[in-house]
Amino acid sequence: MKRYVLKRFLQSLLAVLGAATIVFFIIRLSGDPARLMLPPEASEDQVAALRESLGFNQPVWIQYIDYLKNLVTGDLGNSLYYKDSALSLVLGRMPATIDLAVSAILIAVVLGLGAGILSAYKKNSFVDHALSGGVFLIQSLPVFWVGIVLILIFAVNLHLLPTSGNRGLTSLMLPALTLAAYPIAPIARTMRASLIEVIDQSYMTTSKAQGFSKRRRVLQRGLKNAFLPVITVISLEFGVMIAGAVVTETIFSWPGVGQLIIQGVSNRDFPLVQASILIISIIYIFINFITDLIYLLIDPRIKVQ
Amino acid sequence: MNKTKLLTILMALTILIAGCSTTSGGSSNSAAEGPLEITIARAFDITGLDPGFLTENAQVVDNIFDTLVKRDENEKLVPGLAESWSKVDDTTWEFKLRQGVKFTNDETFNAEAVKYSIDRVLNPDNNAPTASYISTLQEVKVIDEYTVHVITKKPDPLVPTRFNRYPTEILPPKYTEEAGQEQFAQKPVGTGPYQFVSWEKGSSVELEANPNYWGGEPEVKKVTFRSIPEASTRVSALLNNEVDIITAVSPEDREKVTSSTTAKLSTVERAGNTVYVGLKTEEEPFNNPKVRQALNYAIDVKSIVENVLQGAAVETNSLIGPKDFGYAGEFDAYEYDPEKAKALLTEAGYPNGFSSKLDTVGWYIKNTDVAQVIAEQLKAVGINITVNNVESSVYRTLVPSGKQSGMYVLGWSSTNTLDADAAIYAILRSGESYSTYANPDVDAKLDEARSTTDEARRTALYKEIQEKVLQEAPRIFLYQENQYYGIASDLNWNGRVDGSIPVSTITAANQ
Numbered sequence: 001m002k003r004y005v006l007k008r009f010l011q012s013l014l015a016v017l018g019a020a021t022i023v024f025f026i027i028r029l030s031g032d033p034a035r036l037m038l039p040p041e042a043s044e045d046q047v048a049a050l051r052e053s054l055g056f057n058q059p060v061w062i063q064y065i066d067y068l069k070n071l072v073t074g075d076l077g078n079s080l081y082y083k084d085s086a087l088s089l090v091l092g093r094m095p096a097t098i099d100l101a102v103s104a105i106l107i108a109v110v111l112g113l114g115a116g117i118l119s120a121y122k123k124n125s126f127v128d129h130a131l132s133g134g135v136f137l138i139q140s141l142p143v144f145w146v147g148i149v150l151i152l153i154f155a156v157n158l159h160l161l162p163t164s165g166n167r168g169l170t171s172l173m174l175p176a177l178t179l180a181a182y183p184i185a186p187i188a189r190t191m192r193a194s195l196i197e198v199i200d201q202s203y204m205t206t207s208k209a210q211g212f213s214k215r216r217r218v219l220q221r222g223l224k225n226a227f228l229p230v231i232t233v234i235s236l237e238f239g240v241m242i243a244g245a246v247v248t249e250t251i252f253s254w255p256g257v258g259q260l261i262i263q264g265v266s267n268r269d270f271p272l273v274q275a276s277i278l279i280i281s282i283i284y285i286f287i288n289f290i291t292d293l294i295y296l297l298i299d300p301r302i303k304v305q
Numbered sequence: 306m307n308k309t310k311l312l313t314i315l316m317a318l319t320i321l322i323a324g325c326s327t328t329s330g331g332s333s334n335s336a337a338e339g340p341l342e343i344t345i346a347r348a349f350d351i352t353g354l355d356p357g358f359l360t361e362n363a364q365v366v367d368n369i370f371d372t373l374v375k376r377d378e379n380e381k382l383v384p385g386l387a388e389s390w391s392k393v394d395d396t397t398w399e400f401k402l403r404q405g406v407k408f409t410n411d412e413t414f415n416a417e418a419v420k421y422s423i424d425r426v427l428n429p430d431n432n433a434p435t436a437s438y439i440s441t442l443q444e445v446k447v448i449d450e451y452t453v454h455v456i457t458k459k460p461d462p463l464v465p466t467r468f469n470r471y472p473t474e475i476l477p478p479k480y481t482e483e484a485g486q487e488q489f490a491q492k493p494v495g496t497g498p499y500q501f502v503s504w505e506k507g508s509s510v511e512l513e514a515n516p517n518y519w520g521g522e523p524e525v526k527k528v529t530f531r532s533i534p535e536a537s538t539r540v541s542a543l544l545n546n547e548v549d550i551i552t553a554v555s556p557e558d559r560e561k562v563t564s565s566t567t568a569k570l571s572t573v574e575r576a577g578n579t580v581y582v583g584l585k586t587e588e589e590p591f592n593n594p595k596v597r598q599a600l601n602y603a604i605d606v607k608s609i610v611e612n613v614l615q616g617a618a619v620e621t622n623s624l625i626g627p628k629d630f631g632y633a634g635e636f637d638a639y640e641y642d643p644e645k646a647k648a649l650l651t652e653a654g655y656p657n658g659f660s661s662k663l664d665t666v667g668w669y670i671k672n673t674d675v676a677q678v679i680a681e682q683l684k685a686v687g688i689n690i691t692v693n694n695v696e697s698s699v700y701r702t703l704v705p706s707g708k709q710s711g712m713y714v715l716g717w718s719s720t721n722t723l724d725a726d727a728a729i730y731a732i733l734r735s736g737e738s739y740s741t742y743a744n745p746d747v748d749a750k751l752d753e754a755r756s757t758t759d760e761a762r763r764t765a766l767y768k769e770i771q772e773k774v775l776q777e778a779p780r781i782f783l784y785q786e787n788q789y790y791g792i793a794s795d796l797n798w799n800g801r802v803d804g805s806i807p808v809s810t811i812t813a814a815n816q
Binding site for chain 1: 350434487507535541544545696698705739
């Protein structure tokens with residue numbers, strides 16, 4: 001048990017280092033930011049001077065070693081544009097992103113589980129097909145389209161909710177709904193499949209023999225066991241949301257990390273992008289790690305060698 | 306049955322929200338109740354508030370700081386922190402400063418403050434991003450408490466213009482030194498009509514009226530600059546009365562604004578970039594002027610402007626906008642004539658046309674659509690074009706590094722200098738990063754025009770340059786874009802050609 005946890009922990013660390021390395025090199029593929037930081041009229045001499053002062057004239061591997069050195073001491077450098085510590089900028093935007101991701105995952109879990117349970121309970125009926133089709137359709141809609149349509153309905157036409165920004169609960173509604181559209185389907189599908197499997201298993205047949213009504217049987221016994229694979233899906237989707245709110249945050253000008261990444265990438269603000277991706281990777285990998293541990297604790301069938 | 310459940314849940318949620326929400330995200334100033342407070346939504350957040358070190362435009366900071374020279378509503382240069390200015394000799398300008406002005410932290414505005422503000426940008430150790438805007442300056446000399454001399458390296462006709470735009474805003478020396486560059490960018494202090502209140506990174510900046518402003522206290526008491534990057538969301542926010550002014554209304558959204566009862570559209574004709582297709586004139590087949598002329602005859606700009614851009618730009622062969630110094634009216638040239646284009650191609654030795662690539666980027670109105678139409682029209686005269694859409698941050702370094710295709714789309718404007726020099730020097734002078742044209746005669750004229758203070762001579766030079774360039778056709782001449790602002794009906798304001806938003810000029814409409 002202890003060895004397994006330690007192994008998973010080391011694997012997680014390795015994954016974080018991998019993410020840090022990949023982002024470092026990928027963002028440098030398209031060139032350096034010196035030209036972008038100056039107005040177009042700036043001369044090549046000015047660009048060269050700035051490049052030197054930022055250290056981007058050094059060979060990439062030297063930059064990489066410096067980057068790793070600083071990483072170990074927790075120094076992720078300063079944003080080239082904000083001139084502020086990249087780490088504190090990212091951490092400052094994190095609460096907004098987490099608010100959004102948590103609200104969205106809650107909406108998705110409620111709707112997804114509801115649809116999944118209902119589908120399993122009414123297996124192969126019209127209701128089942130309609131629900132499966134429905135969540136699949138919602139999943140297929142492009143995020144920006146959902147966002148813009150929701151704005152048109154609830155803000156422009158009904159004047160119920162604000163279009164954008166971050167001013168308390170009302171402005172959280174639309175972006176959370178938009179972000180929730182995608183993960184409803186995988187949660188519903190997993191719940192349905194897993195519940196059907198559990199219902200078909202022999203101990204459910206046993207309880208049938210004991211004369212429980214179908215509904216109680218499903219809800220009391222089936223759900224608990226069927227829930228295991230769903231936990232994995234939910235936690236994975238939650239990780240994706242922390243990372244994937246980029247489009248939603250842009251549409252609703254939600255001041256989270258996603259917006260910061262977009263800005264950072266379009267300006268080639270290396271330290272800012274590196275810090276954002278690193279923090280998000282750590283959160284994502286940590287969620288996975290915790291999910292595995294939960295699994296270990298609640299599923300008696302997993303025996304760690 | 307389940308759909309109804311789902312709907313019921315949604316309805317319940319909606320009713321719940323409706324019950325506890327007040328949709329006054331922005332402000333509606335109906336019936337002039339209390340002080341006038343407005344919200345302006347732009348596409349970008351700021352990254353700092355130090356006008357000497359901006360990496361974006363100065364729309365926000367221009368309200369916190371003053372420059373020595375300002376522009377009035379007709380874009381004419383008028384006194385700002387300087388009461389008057391005059392040329393002492395070819396390389397010396399004298400500015401007489403306004404007396405009795407104080408920064409909002411009570412520091413006194415004087416000649417020392419002017420010298421300090423300019424010196425910190427000129428100092429090469431500071432790597433000020435916009436140092437190039439004032440690189441013609443040698444130094445600022447303090448003559449007495451309220452007189453400065455600006456010494457230029459060569460004669461520079463643009464000195465008053467340079468002192469109207471960033472990075473020449475005037476800062477309080479004492480506070481700036483104490484705060485340090487980083488801190489100052491977070492908490493700026495100036496002499497302007499507004500003072501800084503707060504900045505929520507990524508979402509908004511709040512300013513309040515400066516009650517002791519030397520130009521009188523402005524009518525708008527509080528202004529919030531919000532960033533809403535998505536164009537359609539910006540329009541929705543205006544229609545939902547969350548914001549009062551929005552910048553950069555996209556041409557598709559114009560109709561939504563004009564048909565609204567609570568907002569109006571402000572059109573600023575030809576305030577945007579002059580968009581053209583640049584040609585690498587040192588490469589075949591673009592080194593042949595006949596080919597370049599043929600390209601111009603082959604393009605039906607009028608139909609592109611009308612049908613693709615829906616009139617969001619103005620067709621023009623002029624390199625210089627109508628509000629810029631050096632504008633010589635419109636030139637007649639290159640009507641749409643595909644037959645003439647074919648004839649010229651044959652003369653140039655390309656009877657069967659040729660193949661090339663056209664690079665585009667999403668910076669200009671419907672750029673990809675325009676490029677596709679250009680490719681279609683060129684196909685009609687036998688030229689095969691592959692349209693190559695490039696990501697924005699790559700494009701910004703593509704042209705300066707010379708790695709773009711033989712044909713590439715670019716837009717240029719005089720930005721807030723409103724002078725021909727800014728509009729054309731960087732894209733026509735050989736050796737400049739964005740230029741793919743080299744003509745010794747044009748080079749000499751460009752150089753002379755930026756180093757003589759004789760206005761009549763400058764005007765003549767720019768006319769000659771344009772005539773020459775029109776004939777040589779180092780580009781496909783297209784159009785100059787308009788800019789659109791959405792404005793709440795209860796406000797009086799119109800967008801400006803120089804792109805600035807002086808909040809002190811916004812007033813409540815008399816209803």
